[in-house]
Amino acid sequence: MRITLLACALLVCATACGGNESRVERPTPEPASVSPGSDVAEASSLEGYLELPIGKYAFTPDELDLISRAEWKLTRDCMREYGLTYELKRAESPAKYQPGSNRRYGVLNSKVASLQGYHFPESASSGKQTDLSEKQLLALNGQPNQTIEVNGRKVPEGGCLGRAKSDIRGKYTYAKGAEVASAIAVDSFTESLKSPEVVKATRAWSRCMNDKGFSYGTPLQALGAAENSGKEITKREISVATTDIECKERTGLVKIWSGRESDIQKSLIEENEKDLALLAESHRRVVSKARSITR
Numbered sequence: 001m002r003i004t005l006l007a008c009a010l011l012v013c014a015t016a017c018g019g020n021e022s023r024v025e026r027p028t029p030e031p032a033s034v035s036p037g038s039d040v041a042e043a044s045s046l047e048g049y050l051e052l053p054i055g056k057y058a059f060t061p062d063e064l065d066l067i068s069r070a071e072w073k074l075t076r077d078c079m080r081e082y083g084l085t086y087e088l089k090r091a092e093s094p095a096k097y098q099p100g101s102n103r104r105y106g107v108l109n110s111k112v113a114s115l116q117g118y119h120f121p122e123s124a125s126s127g128k129q130t131d132l133s134e135k136q137l138l139a140l141n142g143q144p145n146q147t148i149e150v151n152g153r154k155v156p157e158g159g160c161l162g163r164a165k166s167d168i169r170g171k172y173t174y175a176k177g178a179e180v181a182s183a184i185a186v187d188s189f190t191e192s193l194k195s196p197e198v199v200k201a202t203r204a205w206s207r208c209m210n211d212k213g214f215s216y217g218t219p220l221q222a223l224g225a226a227e228n229s230g231k232e233i234t235k236r237e238i239s240v241a242t243t244d245i246e247c248k249e250r251t252g253l254v255k256i257w258s259g260r261e262s263d264i265q266k267s268l269i270e271e272n273e274k275d276l277a278l279l280a281e282s283h284r285r286v287v288s289k290a291r292s293i294t295r
Contacts, residue, residue, distance in 0.1 A: 041099040041100060041109060041111040041112050041121075042099055042111070043097060043099045043109070044099065044108055044109045044110060044111075044245075046105075046108040046109070046245070046248060046249065046254045047097075047099065047102065047108045047109060049105070049108075049254050049255060049257075049258035050102050050104060050105070050108075050258070052185075052188075052258070052261060052262055052265055053262055053265040053266050053269055054181055054184050054185050054188070054265050054269065056280075057177075057181050057276055057279055057280055057283075058181075059283060059286075059287075061094040061095055061096060061097075062094050063283070063287050063290075064094065064095075065094035065095070066287060066290045066291060066294060067168060067169075067286060067287070067290045069290070069294050070164075070168055070289070070290035070291075070293040070294050071161070071164045071165055071168055071290075072088055072164075073293055073294060074160075074163070074164035074167055074168070074293060075140070075160045075161050075164040078139075078156075078160035078163060078164065079136070079139055079140065079160050081153060082135075082139045082150045082151050082153055082155075082160075083151050084135060084136050084139055084150070084151075085136075086136070086140065086160070098121060099111070099112055099121075100112030100113070100116065100120070100121050101120060101121060103120075103223060104189070105219065105248075105253075105254050105257055105258070106219030106220060106222065106223045106244060106248075107219075107223065107241050107244055107245055108245065108248070108254065109245075110242060110245050110246075113238065113241035113242050113244070113245055114238060114241075114242055115238075116233060116238075116241075117228060117233045117234070117237035117238040117240070117241045118222070118223055118228040118229060118237055118240075118241050119229075119233050119237075135150050135151070138150050138155060138159070139155055139159060139160055140159045140160055140161050141158070141159040141161060141162070142155045142156065142157055142158050142159035142162060143155075167289075168286060168289050168290055168293070169286050171285075171289075172282045172285040172286050172289065173282060173286075174275075174278050174279050174281075174282040176275055176278075177275045177276060177278050177279025177280075177282065178279060180272045180275045180276060180279070181276065181279060184265055184268045184269065184272065185265075187264075187268065188261045188264040188265045188268060189261060191261075191264050192257060192260045192261040192264055195260045197256055197260055198253075198256060198257050198260050201251055201252060201253040201256045201257065202217075202218050202219070202253060204251040204253070205218075205219065205247045205248060205251045205253045206218065208246075208247035208250055208251060209222070209243060209244065209247050212243045212247070214239075214240050214243060214244075216240075216244075219244060219248070219253070222240060222241075222244055228240060228241070
């Protein structure tokens with residue numbers, strides 16, 4: 001459960017929070033839209049239940065792509081001020097959801113599970129850059145708590161990349177709203193686990209698994225079990241993972257779980273309407289700023 005909660009929190013922060021990172025060591029390529037060996041996999045019907053109410057307070061893939069392009073442009077222009085280049089080969093289209101990669105309710109994609117078991121599908125790199133020189137890295141990222149110069153010019157705090165992120169996101173980021181959105185995503189998940197209907201459906205799932213020869217109390221237990229998370233993908237792991245999904249379909253667990261969590265989120269969203277409205281407005285301003293830069 002601890003692993004799953006962390007994954008959930010990270011997922012929401014990456015999309016709904018839209019925070020402003022002050023410094024990174026290297027620019028992060030865009031997430032891959034497909035993975036090697038899973039190009040034939042499509043999102044399953046169970047994965048449709050991953051669309052929860054808090055998701056409307058997240059940046060869309062198109063918006064994230066727009067922001068990324070704007071940050072790249074500002075970073076490139078800043079690097080030129082130091083007589084340096086900054087090139088990044090970009091994906092031709094915004095990253096899309098990679099089937100099998102969201103484990104909020106455990107494994108949900110039969111095709112991916114039949115190949116990977118409980119292991120995540122491997123991501124293909126969609127954004128690539130050439131190796132950077134020491135000067136390029138210094139201008140790109142700066143040095144924490146230090147004033148440095150590159151080619152006779154002072155480097156801004158956080159480097160060119162930090163300045164680009166600050167110019168686009170820093171002025172508009174609403175930290176409290178981001179924290180509220182993240183808390184709702186985590187709290188709704190933990191609360192849903194205790195609801196009678198989810199407990200009942202989980203027990204039905206467990207009995208189904210036991211009938212197939214696999215003893216797990218919950219999908220999260222199966223997901224985090226040592227025998228299903230080794231370095232190598234085993235035949236048993238694949239068998240457990242595919243049976244896991246079959247039992248979810250047979251018992252309706254994911255539909256029940258998602259429905260209960262959606263109800264909880266709606267209630268929490270209503271309680272925090274003001275902060276979430278301000279978060280949505282901050283996202284609109286970030287997107288507008290990014291659009292003005294990329295024109």
